[in-house]
Amino acid sequence: QVQLVESGGGSVQAGGSLRLSCAASGYTYSRKCMAWFRQAPGKERERVAVIHGGGSTYYADSVKGRFTIFRDSTKNLVYLQMNSLKPEDTAMYYCAAGGASIYYCPASYDYNYWGQGTQVTVSS
Numbered sequence: 001q002v003q004l005v006e007s008g009g010g011s012v013q014a015g016g017s018l019r020l021s022c023a024a025s026g027y028t029y030s031r032k033c034m035a036w037f038r039q040a041p042g043k044e045r046e047r048v049a050v051i052h053g054g055g056s057t058y059y060a061d062s063v064k065g066r067f068t069i070f071r072d073s074t075k076n077l078v079y080l081q082m083n084s085l086k087p088e089d090t091a092m093y094y095c096a097a098g099g100a101s102i103y104y105c106p107a108s109y110d111y112n113y114w115g116q117g118t119q120v121t122v123s124s
Contacts, residue, residue, distance in 0.1 A: 002026045002113045004095045009118030012085055020080040020118060022095035027113065029053050029076060033098045033105035036069060036080045038091035038120075048093070049080060050105045058105060063089075085122045092117040 004027075008020040020036065035050040049069035050058040057069050068081040078095065096111035 002097065004097060004113055004115035006093065006095045006115045006118040009093060009120045011121040011123065014086055014122055014124055016085050016122070017081070017083045018085065018120060020082065020093055020095075020120075022078045022080075022115060024076050024078070024095075024097060027076070027097055029071075029073070029097075031101040031103070033102065033109050033111070034071075034078050035096045035105070035111060036078075037094045037096055037111075038089075039094070040091040043091075045094075046091075047107070050109075051078060052103075052105050054103075056104065082120070085120075087122050087124050089120060090122050091120060093120050 003025045005023045030053045032053050036048045037045050038048050039045040048060050048063055051069045066084045071078050094117045095115040097113040098109050098111050
């Protein structure tokens, strides 16, 4: 079974930083896409950052320049470093992984494994 477990969420003041971690078990990361999504109450789920097994990354315009997704391949961990946090970043953040092997990560990629989420709250 594939299991994804997020950690690192919490409450922080605007301008602060957090690092989210996603531990994947039973998952082969090579040539697949992993991503961080977020969803705030009353809003649609948003794809925040994506990383391919080959190392390429993509970011939503709303977080570009502030967030960084990276991996520790030796421990099969994926991180989301969040700097210069804003109140609008407040959301439940989810780690997701795809099952299909591809060469890049399009917006239409099917993420069929999901963690339970970790809450990020940014106050003014």
